[in-house]
Amino acid sequence: MKKLASLQFFNLKLLLNGESSRGFSKFKKNYKLKAELGRGGFGVVYRAVRTSDNTLVAVKFIERSNVKEWARINGEQVPMEICMLAKCSKIRGVIRLLDWYSIPEGFLIVMERPYPCIDMFDFIKGQGKISEEMARFLFRQIAVTVHECVQNRVLHRDLKDENVVIDLVTGSTKLIDFGAATVLRRSQYSDFQGTRLYCPPEWFLHSLYLGREAAVWSLGVLLYNSLNGRLPFRNEKDICTAHLLGPLPFFVPVSSEVKDLISKCLTFDPFQRCSLEAILNHPWVKQQPLSWELLTKNKVQKKTSVEKSDDHISETLGEQSETEEERSHPTTVSTSKQPGTSDEGVGLSASSSHTPPKKQHKEHRMAKTSLLAPPTSVEMKAAVQASKTPTQFNVHTALKNQRQIKKHQSPHAANSTVLTALRRAMSREAQNRISGVFLQN
């Protein structure tokens, strides 16, 4: 009895001290949280460094109130996002889940962070549109990854360029953001949390869709977008009626093979649409792509669509200052994106935050829109040129030099809600430490 009481007292102390193995103080002990890396509708992603070995990581904070679906890992209730990511973490083309923490305000998801990297949205934007060869190189990796996820019974449900991170050294793609993911099933789904303009017509017409078929549609939208630099459909009406108007217009000269693949993915009738396996076996996909080195030769030097002057280094969290170590592992190529992106389609840039105002529609995305700014052409050039001699030193030095030029720029105001939440957690932890001392006494 006495033993039990002392155990309970010990547990209470742990609780008050936030010493749970997944609590905030453990997180703070293991990672140094740095500036903001990007944000979307439901989360904010920060750069961070694992203190034990200086591994560069990304930390996504999701607010508890934003979690729509829950699951269990080892008996613990977690957001479905963590569970789905954990199920796919061994897949090469999926970002690796390293760790996760639970704080009263939400969850912290620790992921690998390729370095230097860029998300595909910014990559396409940086070049206007990408060549067919580059599209093949990236798309086949993504298609393989989606197929592997499905084999692991995970349906991503938010396949889009923003949710693919490209390692600029190797060109390998990593699927991120499993915030809309769910368990794959054979029956229809009647809920949707993805991005509207990547969504198949059956959803708008019947409020139902099948998992694999919807994924194939989104891949078709992604491929079209990569080649044309704009989405195939402008709104729901376009999605549901475009097939009546004949083949989709292409704004760049591309092969008939890739047009054939896109039309098979964007087939109106989900039962006639090609399968994921058929994508992988399509002659366009099966053709051996050029190497990343050849593909990036002189390519990334093209001017990005916007030479940004607001490419600020984001606010560093509360009590942490930038350390020497972070300076030698500087930020990834991407920085904060302007809010206000929308998902407009035909004839509009997919990245509409930078389209002329008259072309901007105010339609909101159904779910998330990450708010990263495209890297400047100077950054892209520096990172890719350095990556051609892929020693850690060169890549880091190139970016470090670029970043040091920006050091004097003013910090970008980070999402105050999230910062407040994290700071509150930090101060609570400090208070708990004090009450822990009282308890000891």
Ligand SMILES: Nc1ncnc2c1ncn2[C@@H]1O[C@H](COP(=O)(O)OP(=O)(O)OP(=O)(O)O)[C@@H](O)[C@H]1O
């Ligand atoms: N592990 C990572 N490594 C590098 N960059 C990342 C990583 N995770 C996220 N990012 C960047 O942060 C952005 C936002 O991340 P994520 O999509 O997970 O957030 P979200 O709130 O779910 O966004 P959305 O509303 O677009 O779905 C991404 O587009 C990407 O640029």
